[in-house]
Amino acid sequence: MAGRPTNPAAGARGIAFDVLRRVEEGGAYASRALDAALGAAGALDPREAGLATELVYGTLRRALALDAALAPHSRRALAELDPAARVALRLGAYQLLVLGTPAHAAVGETVALAKAVDHGRAAGYVNAVLRSLSRAARFPDPPALEADPAGHVAAAEALPRWVAEEWVGWLGAGEALALARAMNAPAPLCVRTPDREALLARARAAGLAAAPAARAPGGVVLTGASVGELARAAGGVPFQVQDEAAQLVTLLAAGDLAGRPARVLDACAAPGGKAFHLAELLGPGAEVVAIELHPRKADELAREAARRGLPAVRVVCADAGKPIPGLEPGSFDAVLVDAPCAGLGTLRRHPELKLRRAPGDLPRMAALQRKIALNAARYARPGAPVVYSICSLSRAEGPEVVETLLGEGFRRAPPPAGFPADVLDARGDLLTLPSRHGTDGFYAARLVRDVPSTD
Numbered sequence: 001m002a003g004r005p006t007n008p009a010a011g012a013r014g015i016a017f018d019v020l021r022r023v024e025e026g027g028a029y030a031s032r033a034l035d036a037a038l039g040a041a042g043a044l045d046p047r048e049a050g051l052a053t054e055l056v057y058g059t060l061r062r063a064l065a066l067d068a069a070l071a072p073h074s075r076r077a078l079a080e081l082d083p084a085a086r087v088a089l090r091l092g093a094y095q096l097l098v099l100g101t102p103a104h105a106a107v108g109e110t111v112a113l114a115k116a117v118d119h120g121r122a123a124g125y126v127n128a129v130l131r132s133l134s135r136a137a138r139f140p141d142p143p144a145l146e147a148d149p150a151g152h153v154a155a156a157e158a159l160p161r162w163v164a165e166e167w168v169g170w171l172g173a174g175e176a177l178a179l180a181r182a183m184n185a186p187a188p189l190c191v192r193t194p195d196r197e198a199l200l201a202r203a204r205a206a207g208l209a210a211a212p213a214a215r216a217p218g219g220v221v222l223t224g225a226s227v228g229e230l231a232r233a234a235g236g237v238p239f240q241v242q243d244e245a246a247q248l249v250t251l252l253a254a255g256d257l258a259g260r261p262a263r264v265l266d267a268c269a270a271p272g273g274k275a276f277h278l279a280e281l282l283g284p285g286a287e288v289v290a291i292e293l294h295p296r297k298a299d300e301l302a303r304e305a306a307r308r309g310l311p312a313v314r315v316v317c318a319d320a321g322k323p324i325p326g327l328e329p330g331s332f333d334a335v336l337v338d339a340p341c342a343g344l345g346t347l348r349r350h351p352e353l354k355l356r357r358a359p360g361d362l363p364r365m366a367a368l369q370r371k372i373a374l375n376a377a378r379y380a381r382p383g384a385p386v387v388y389s390i391c392s393l394s395r396a397e398g399p400e401v402v403e404t405l406l407g408e409g410f411r412r413a414p415p416p417a418g419f420p421a422d423v424l425d426a427r428g429d430l431l432t433l434p435s436r437h438g439t440d441g442f443y444a445a446r447l448v449r450d451v452p453s454t455d
């Protein structure tokens with residue numbers, strides 16, 4: 001059933017179908033594909049745009065539970081179906097089971113979308129499965145929490161079982177359930193700005209619901225507003241989209257260097273949220289050396305630093321897992337290792353990761369994270385903080401990587417003065433959870449070594 005995208009003029013359901021196919025078949029990020037599709041659709045009724053957004057995010061958030069509900073009605077396993085047929089079935093099932101759309105509309109309009117693809121060969125099958133589901137429209141009951149905690153969390157919140165097992169094992173059943181539930185709720189727009197009072201005033205004057213972030217001093221949280229609306233309201237006050245937890249990571253790394261002419265290494269820098277935050281935070285004469293492996297991303301990073309007027313950011317395209325040409329070990333006042341990760345802390349914003357990640361990703365990411373962290377840490381001068389951070393929530397990528405650094409002579413260092421204590425765990429590491437803090441899920445540790453690196 002592969003074929004050209006259907007026409008976005010088909011309205012919210014057509015846009016959602018196209019976007020979900022791009023995610024399923026082309027590996028696209030839902031947020032980017034949706035933004036592009038809504039942009040291409042031009043002047044769309046805001047209710048249609050809202051419905052398209054709900055259909056895309058909702059279908060991806062609930063995909064595993066929708067598949068479980070569809071399974072008894074489908075002769076063929078969902079995984080074996082043509083991707084466009086699978087997408088159509090999920091989209092129809094989401095309308096039937098979650099939105100409560102009347103069956104004739106949910107089935108009829110979904111089948112019409114399937115007909116427009118590949119001469120409609122799968123439309124008959126989609127029709128039969130959705131009609132059958134519509135006669136007994138329900139999700140299967142999850143197992144009892146006490147009997148099978150991970151099974152309950154997985155089934156109740158449409159989370160892969162292996163992720164549920166990891167969260168239950170790490171955080172306990174109650175927190176894991178709350179976390180999985182919070183990951184299925186829409187995330188607010190959060191931005192960082194060097195002039196919070198001005199941005200708040202302008203956003204509010206334009207009628208946007210804007211509030212200061214609870215902990216990060218440059219953070220502004222907006223409910224029900226788009227980046228475009230904020231940009232129009234801001235009237236030149238600079239801002240950058242960045243979750244509050246990401247802002248806290250930068251402050252954990254260099255909050256105590258604010259206003260100083262310090263040298264900071266950002267070992268994994270693109271797209272630049274933390275590098276630009278560092279540059280805004282440090283004083284005149286400071287330097288932020290921003291390392292990025294991928295040349296295209298490094299170029300974009302350098303262009304964006306220039307556009308934002310941040311000459312302190314010096315971009316170097318290099319592999320931070322190996323000695324970095326031109327950099328002297330022991331020469332930085334702080335090192336931030338914001339490592340590539342499985343992204344399990346960002347499922348609110350990237351629900352497609354539920355379908356894309358596999359258990360083997362964790363040890364693979366952890367090996368890469370260890371390599372980068374160990375190499376980058378050599379560039380901190382004795383006594384300077386090394387902050388290791390990830391926007392993922394797994395022991396393998398978080399505390400277990402930190403254990404490696406602790407085995408290399410590092411010890412945990414206290415956070416900068418005034419750092420919010422409610423985001424620190426019992427060991428003093430940062431652990432943010434949407435269920436507890438309303439932010440994305442991040443893990444970070446601030447470490448220090450008193451002697452120079454010996455290698």
Ligand SMILES: C[S@@+](CC[C@H](N)C(=O)[O-])C[C@H]1O[C@@H](n2cnc3c(N)ncnc32)[C@H](O)[C@@H]1O
Pocket residue numbers: 246267268269270271272273274275291292293294297318319320321338339340341372
């Ligand atoms: C989690 S993202 C960093 C986000 C960034 N710090 C920010 O706040 O915007 C990780 C980045 O590291 C880059 N990366 C992956 N492997 C790398 C390596 N070996 N050396 C340097 N950068 C790497 C990825 O391309 C990606 O841009």
